[in-house]
Amino acid sequence: MPKEAIIAEKSKLNADTIHFYIRLSKERDRRDFSFDFGQFILLSLPGFGEIPLGISSSPEHKDTFEIGVKKAGTVTSELFKQKIGDRVGIRGPFGHGINPNNLKSKGIILVAGGVGIVPLRSIIQYSLWHRKDFGKITLIYGAKNQYELLFSDEFDDWQNKIDVHLTVDEDIRDWKGNVGVVTDICNTETMTCENSTAIICGPPVMYKFVVEKLTEMGMGASDIYLLLERKMKCGVGKCQHCVCGTKYVCTDGPVFSYEEVKDIKGAI
Numbered sequence: 001m002p003k004e005a006i007i008a009e010k011s012k013l014n015a016d017t018i019h020f021y022i023r024l025s026k027e028r029d030r031r032d033f034s035f036d037f038g039q040f041i042l043l044s045l046p047g048f049g050e051i052p053l054g055i056s057s058s059p060e061h062k063d064t065f066e067i068g069v070k071k072a073g074t075v076t077s078e079l080f081k082q083k084i085g086d087r088v089g090i091r092g093p094f095g096h097g098i099n100p101n102n103l104k105s106k107g108i109i110l111v112a113g114g115v116g117i118v119p120l121r122s123i124i125q126y127s128l129w130h131r132k133d134f135g136k137i138t139l140i141y142g143a144k145n146q147y148e149l150l151f152s153d154e155f156d157d158w159q160n161k162i163d164v165h166l167t168v169d170e171d172i173r174d175w176k177g178n179v180g181v182v183t184d185i186c187n188t189e190t191m192t193c194e195n196s197t198a199i200i201c202g203p204p205v206m207y208k209f210v211v212e213k214l215t216e217m218g219m220g221a222s223d224i225y226l227l228l229e230r231k232m233k234c235g236v237g238k239c240q241h242c243v244c245g246t247k248y249v250c251t252d253g254p255v256f257s258y259e260e261v262k263d264i265k266g267a268i
Helices: 027-032 074-081 114-129 152-159 204-216
Strands: 003-014 017-024 040-045 049-054 065-070 087-094 107-113 137-143 163-168 196-201 224-227 255-257
Touching: 017 027, 017 074, 017 087, 040 065, 040 074, 049 065, 049 074, 049 087, 049 114, 065 074, 065 114, 107 114, 107 204, 114 137, 114 152, 114 196, 114 224, 152 163, 196 204, 204 224
Parallel strands: 107 137, 107 196, 137 163, 196 224
Antiparallel strands: 003 017, 003 087, 017 065, 040 049, 040 087, 224 255
């Protein structure tokens, strides 16, 4: 059954994406809530439905957790209307993610496109607080234009401790960075693949080309992780919407190593 939670805070990330802070109502539920990178929750609004959403905050947050939501349908449209203090239902976390301890002592390469930065921000937050536990950390992030880049007010803080490389598909006005797709800046100048783990999340078209770049640079298939949460619907393996070969994205994933899915047609 869903646990009761309230919207503790909300802020606009861009024209159609809002960042929510969610607080579970019961102290015991807050204390027991834990997750690995890439796991997701199911958020419900009575009378409107339930949707799977990735978590954008560090697993160490206990009072609240954070989600970034792009308006895409009935439930998200109604969620945007909710005010601070309004109640929602929360189930989860669900799925399989990446345990933070499995990334320690290694370099981390994060490649994000559009709203794909939302679940990867969880890793960024954690690694910033535990910087000495990791090797080189690189974020390569692209969006349609500079106004679509999410969490832009945090970039300066990120750049103090990790390498951040930004790109946009089109320069609308006075953009000082790179113009082009993320694969344009996936190279030996921005990434160090030796003793590193790569984690990718973004639009479907991006995955194949980023994986090709990483493998060309010598990264093994077992060191490349893909977040395939875009394929989820019910979140609990019942609706068949997320089936890829013999895998259910919502229960076997949504985080998969490339080794697991490279031979499954339609996975990427």
